[in-house]
Structures are given as C-alpha cells and as structure tokens.
Amino acid sequence: MLQQFSWQQFLVAIAVLSLIWYAAVILIFYRKELKAFLNGKPPKQTPDEPLDHHWQDKVDDLSDEPDDELMGKSKMPEGVSIIDMEDLRFSDPEDKTEKLGLVSDVIEDIKLIFKILGQEDGNKQDFLKLIQEVKARYPKISSSTSLPQINEFILSNASFHLSPEELEDLW
Structure with a gap:
C-alpha cells in the first residue's frame, strides 16, 4: 500500500500536517502574542518577579524561625570539636x-x-x-x-x- 504514494505526495502531506500542527499550537498557547503581532504592537515584557502560586499562602515562612531546632542542636561527629582560634596550635x-x-x-x-x-x-x-x-x-x-x-x-x-x-x- 505504501508503494502507491510517491515521495512528492509524502512530503506535501507532511508539510500540510506540520503547518496545521504549528497553527494549532500558536493559536492555543500564543494567542495574546499573535494578536499583538497582527495589530503591530510590540509584545509585552514579562516582569522579573516570580509568578504567584495558588499554594503560596499555605506555606510557612521558615526564614523567621529561631536558631534552636525542634529536636535540638545536632551532635558533632566523633572526634570533632570546636575550639577558639587562640587554642589552635600546629606542630613544630x-x-x-x-x-x-x-x-x-x-x-x-x-x-x-x-x-x-x-x-x-x-x-x-x-x-x-x-x-x-x-x-x-x-x-x-x-x-x-x-x-x-x-x-x-x-x-x-x-x-x-x-x-x-x-x-x-x-x-
């Protein structure tokens, strides 16, 4: 059955289907930009600030939390200790x-x-x-x-x- 189609018919079909696909994508996702382009207006610049999210109000802000953690401070690994700078000595x-x-x-x-x-x-x-x-x-x-x-x-x-x-x- 595929032997009945020529290369020319195949390429024309692919080109038409590709044009239909890209037209649908532009109309669905880029409708505002397309209207601005057809009216001769420059496209709007997107702001640098992040977009609002519907879940953003339900998230706790952890930046104001005190330094004490819920379970207490973590334990240092064995053999590690914190010392003052004046206590630090190197060998001769x-x-x-x-x-x-x-x-x-x-x-x-x-x-x-x-x-x-x-x-x-x-x-x-x-x-x-x-x-x-x-x-x-x-x-x-x-x-x-x-x-x-x-x-x-x-x-x-x-x-x-x-x-x-x-x-x-x-x-």
Whole structure:
C-alpha cells in the first residue's frame, strides 16, 4: 500500500500536517502574542518577579524561625570539636621534617643494606660497616626521638643477633 504514494505526495502531506500542527499550537498557547503581532504592537515584557502560586499562602515562612531546632542542636561527629582560634596550635616544622624525611630516609637505607646483605651473604661485620655510612650521611639521626623505633626495625629484620649495647653503639 505504501508503494502507491510517491515521495512528492509524502512530503506535501507532511508539510500540510506540520503547518496545521504549528497553527494549532500558536493559536492555543500564543494567542495574546499573535494578536499583538497582527495589530503591530510590540509584545509585552514579562516582569522579573516570580509568578504567584495558588499554594503560596499555605506555606510557612521558615526564614523567621529561631536558631534552636525542634529536636535540638545536632551532635558533632566523633572526634570533632570546636575550639577558639587562640587554642589552635600546629606542630613544630622541624619535627615534621624529621618524622617525614629523616627517619623514613634512614629506614629506606637500612632496608637497602639488608637487601645487599641478603644478596651477597653478608654478615654482622658487613652490616656494621654499611650502617656507619648511613650514620655519616644522616648525622642528626643520633639525636632523634625515633631512634628506638629504628633500632626495633633493625632487630626485627636482621638475620644475625645484635645486643642492646651494639645497637646503642650504632648511633
């Protein structure tokens, strides 16, 4: 059945139906603007204020409510507190540099020493020689507050026995 229609007939039908559709939309929704256009008057400008709504009078205005909420103030998350500005203190930058830089660098060098000792079957004497190089590279480590943690790391990773006196003599 569709083979009986030509393209020309199809396009004419679509154009006519489209014109009817747009004419109906303009007449239904844009009647005032169409009358103003046909009379030669400029269209009215819409105001910037919002339109009135039929439900607007039934809505409570919450802007005048007091700060106290119906159920009380909300609880702060655990571990959060409000303090005054003068109570706020930051850590010493030198301490932060030591914790983030110096100690981690020393531990990385000690890890490297243990790796070298494992690959070359090193012994306690080799470890003592290599740790002296680390001590010379980081002279501030001997006065560090993290020295017990470094010594504990050495004890837990060393493949040989180190006495507490030997650990004290390292630094």
